[in-house]
Amino acid sequence: MAVGIVFVSHSPKIAEGLVDLASQMASSARLIAAGGTDEGGIGTSFDTVSSAIERADSGDGVVVLCDLGSAILTAETALDFLDDELKERVRIADAPLVEGGVAAAVAAEGGAELADVLAAAESARGSA
């Protein structure tokens, strides 16, 4: 088991590319792309984000990274509609999407627990 990571972006390509990128350094981490609208356009989808969070969870919790403010609004709303039990172990990171996402993925791959994966994301500034 391990902490899962969800990448919420307005662009499906950004979310998918980030899974590609982070997978290289964290090949066994549970990384889920949640990008774009239901029609695949630029925007965010409540249903995509909600189901990504559910898929990312294996019991150890989920860290969600977002690109812009409206992605955060969508993610927070998705959280409100989750079962209380799952909701308790989901965290929305205050971190840059790509840089924080890679750091979170590496931490999750290393077996870090929820708070530590969140901290890895939030301390990332990505110029290592």
Next chain:
Amino acid sequence: MAVGIVFVSHSPKIAEGLVDLASQMASSARLIAAGGTDEGGIGTSFDTVSSAIERADSGDGVVVLCDLGSAILTAETALDFLDDELKERVRIADAPLVEGGVAAAVAAEGGAELADVLAAAESARGSA
């Protein structure tokens, strides 16, 4: 004329998706994706980055945003090989790729000059 922006990512999808995303808010800005290796894989390409910088410049300079450390190394090396005259008006931003990239694009679209586009990128934390 306006400041151009180059998005250097290890992932071609991230760089392209970011052009899509930033274009929505800055449709006339000169935004160039420079993602992936020459073979389209995960990594960075000196040639892709160099020519993206040249294409982004219209005389007012270029701000370059990067995802990870090795992208910065590639961008800095590309700078070293540019003509001195162009090199003088290229800046590598110390900023998160997506969040800084959107902020820089909006600033460039508004006609901001090089230093101000750079400052917009570097002050972005992306949770507006």
Next chain:
Amino acid sequence: MALGTGWVVDWVRASAEVVKEHRTELVRLDREIGDGDHGENLDRGFSAVVAKLDGIEADATPGAVLKLVATTLISTVGGASGPLLGTAYLKGAGAAGAATELDADALVAVLTAARDGVVLRGKAESGDKTMVDAWTPAVDAAAAARDAGGSEAEVLAAAADAAEAGAAATEPWVARKGRASYLGERAIGHRDPGAQSSSLILRAAADTAAAQTAAATEG
């Protein structure tokens, strides 16, 4: 005249129509200080809501209809206004509770809860140049109209008037929340698209209430 489920359904249909009618205008406002999709986003969302209206049960309460609007907007809008207005309708539904009719007090409670929902979700304050700048004056004006003994239709008309003025008042401001906050001074001179759409929706509430009241008086 207290307003029932019929009014809520009329209001929602009228909202969908007015959003469609003003789609281009909302897109234009959002293109000026955002990403240019606000009209599309709301049109997509309200069209989806209308498509679901036929499926509601005959004895559905106003609150149940508001909840359907909430969940549908959240699932279909695809931009910041989805979670924001979705949360507004959801909290409004909560305030409506199981009531079958909404009197002036209940309407003020619903509007207040809706505004609080927007603020809870988006954390914007008055003056940040967001839809809050339509909702907060609307709530205040509705409460004042109710306190002055106004009818349900009068309460909603006061809300709509204040929302319209509130949306217009955003023009000279810099934005501190949402995409327009990227623009700094360049947002000055442009009306916030979300404030504008909220004022259209509140005007639809007032107009449908007035029509229902007129019909009841005649009938």
Next chain:
Amino acid sequence: MALGTGWVVDWVRASAEVVKEHRTELVRLDREIGDGDHGENLDRGFSAVVAKLDGIEADATPGAVLKLVATTLISTVGGASGPLLGTAYLKGAGAAGAATELDADALVAVLTAARDGVVLRGKAESGDKTMVDAWTPAVDAAAAARDAGGSEAEVLAAAADAAEAGAAATEPWVARKGRASYLGERAIGHRDPGAQSSSLILRAAADTAAAQTAAATEG
């Protein structure tokens, strides 16, 4: 025996061979504390260099060959080691200047400039668990061997020995630069892939110099 363009070309070919031979090992090291491409990156880069060697002019200087290596690695490696080693060879080429032969002093100058190039580009310090931890001991040992009156081959052998030890010494460390810095304590127990490849390349320099010296002595 001072070393000419023939040696540089031999060294580059030997580097390409040794990188190909150790490709899997370098990939494994990089998979443990990076993204698993270091062996591929360098193999791609040095193969491209070898493909260009046939095109060099008959009277090319050592510096010209080093510059060709530099620009080719920069264009083809696709990872951090491309700009880093590319800058190393570029600065090494600058130190070699227009000389047609490199004596012990010149070799120390080339190695020093190369290491300075890596540091200039990557800003890593000794102990950060990067290729610098192979290069800096190599430069120091080369200078000491030169000061002790060592031959060109002896200077390069000293550099190679020190680089090998330097690469091995990175194992117990936490990384402070490059991708491995994401891993924190988990990098402990793993050798830095870039330090390892640099030590292989420096060993190729020593081996080819020894072979040339032996051939000259026999011949």
